Amino acid sequence: MSYTTTTVDSDDGMHSSVHYESPASANIGNGCRSKGKGSVLKKGPWTSTEDGILINYVRKHGEGNWNAVQRHTSLARCGKSCRLRWANHLRPNLKKGAFSQEEEQLIVEMHAKMGNKWAQMAEHLPGRTDNEIKNYWNTRIKRRRRAGLPLYPPEIHVEDLRWGEEYTKSNIIRVDRRRRQDFLQLGSSKANDLLDELNFAASLLPDASDLSDLVGCNMLGIGASSSWYESYMPPILPSPKTFRESGARFPICSSNIKHEFQSPEHFQNVAPQKNPRSCSISPCDVDHLPYGSQYLSDMMFPDSHTLTDGMLLTSKPLFGAVKLELPSFQYSETSAFEQWKTTPSSPHSDLLDSVDAYIQSPPSSQVEVSDCFSSCDTGLLDMLLHEAKIKTGAKHSLLLSSSEKSFGSITCTTDATQDVPRGSETQIKSGKLEDSQKNLANSEIPIPMQLNAGGISSGIVVKSEELDQVWEPKRVDITRPDVLLASSWLDHGCFGIVRDSSSMSNALALLLGGDDIGNSYAAVGSSSGQAPRGVGSCTWTNMPPVWSL
DNA sequence: AACTACTTCAACCGCACGTAC
DNA sequence: CGTACGTGCGGTTGAAGTAGT
Helix, strand or coil, X not given: CCEEEEEEECCCCCEEEEEEECHHHCCCCCCCCCCCCCCCCECCCCCHHHHHHHHHHHHHHCCCCCHHHHHHCCCCCCHHHHHHHHHHHHCCCCCCCCCCHHHHHHHHHHHHHHCCCHHHHHHCCCCCCHHHHXXXXXXXXXXXXXXXXXXXXXXXXXXXCCCCHHXXXXXXXXXXXXXXXXXXXXXXXXXXXXXXXXXHHHHHCCCCCCXXXXXXXXXXXXXHHXXXXXXXXXXXXXXXXXXXXXXXXXXXXXCCHHHHCCCHHHHHCCCCCCCCCCCCCCHHHHHHCCCHHHHHHHHHCCCCCHHHHHCCCCCCCCCCCCCCCCCCCCCXXXXXXXXXXXXXXXXXXXXXXXXXXXXHCCCCCCCCCCHHHHCCCCCHHHHHHHHHHHHHHCCCCEECCCHHHCCCEEEEEECCCCCCCCCHHHHHHCCHHHHHHHHCEEEEEECCEEEECCEEEECCEECCCCCCCCEEEEEEECCCHHHHHHHHHHCCCCCXXXXXXXXXXXXXHHHHCCCHHHHHHXXXXXXXXXXXXXXXXXXXXXXXXXXXX
């Protein structure tokens, strides 16, 4: 379709570059037909004159019959364009300006329920248009994706959603407190250890009353963030059973997730579960993913928000407390350092900045990444450690668990600079970050991990010496096989995890050698072996050795 | 001040659906 | 029943604005 571009003077004094549609190609077949032979339909921004014409027409004839506008007026706009202009800008009672917190929360909730049904959402937001909501959501997705945040805040939890009629019959999976051990069982006795640790951590977490919920919520976040929200899907996850039976590949880590979960309606077509067991964790989460990773970081810094707010289940809304998402990605005039000092618990923008910087320019890698995982874009451990480092920079120090399981010392290099403004990625690219690292201080964060039925339980000793926002880890010294295994799941090669294939194999051998964890892994891997299931673009058939052993 | 990168949002496009003929 | 038309919806685009260098 070709257009001629003409600069015209609009009546409001503005010069508009207006595209006039070529007569030969005037929207034939899409409901935007030309006025007549040889006539042209104007495109591009509307002028106030055109607005006036349209308003007068609607006053006289009412809404609807939009194609008649161009017939009865001098307006050279197609009906669709008129309708759009009226609906989005001219009709009365339109609300302009940024969305209020209430509106934002409502949008998030509605999107969780109904997906990209912008028009339906607009019905519940008086004065707002579907286009506005859509734009808002797309912007939100971008921001949260950049920040590595989950698409839905923790308060938008599946358990709390009041599902619409059209979704109630889908395989809505919920975290059920009574059944929190369902996913922990999985043939692993270590699950109880994990549960104990979860509960222990819960005692340290004022807001996390139920860590199974937390984990479930985390998984949503992990799934969303690790898939880069490619599917932008609401947290409607089919049951593990459904997944297995359908042979669907895992949504988590999937770079092709859009093809796995196309829409909420997709789940409507899935036969209802016979087994009502439910949890909000995908089978991938339950069976195979290191769901403790985000949770782990949450435990480390119980009073912090930002990244973990996306994961942490809280009983109180966060919207009112801290406006995480500004209408535009703006930054407080207060220096980030001051914010860290004064409000260490909620340095949202700062963290977003640093996360942003991290995402834009992840640390260099020394890692051999298996082919299988090279296509996974999770970087869960990366995010975890990054977050941990950031938070340790806030001089949070917390002992969360006994150190007997402590292993795996992660030495992180920190940057003493505190403010990472918007252009941080540019700074990193230009090499200034390297300069700043000359003054780095070290923070050692021993992070004990225990891979357990696909999860990681943890006890963490965190000590921090320096405030930091931007950091670059130098080394992850792994001495335990399960850490290796975990890292094989988690790392994306961004954290300098020194590992080779032989150590990986040894780790797996240790884990699988009579260990019920390993057995559970093997059992899961084999029992579901017919249908290839993948982490991201990885299928279980091309998994690293743990799946083939 | 100039340039660049990025964000926002108005508008367009294609498709689907309902209805009239 | 098939076709044309009108309308609505969701995805996408690109100009304008903004911020950083």
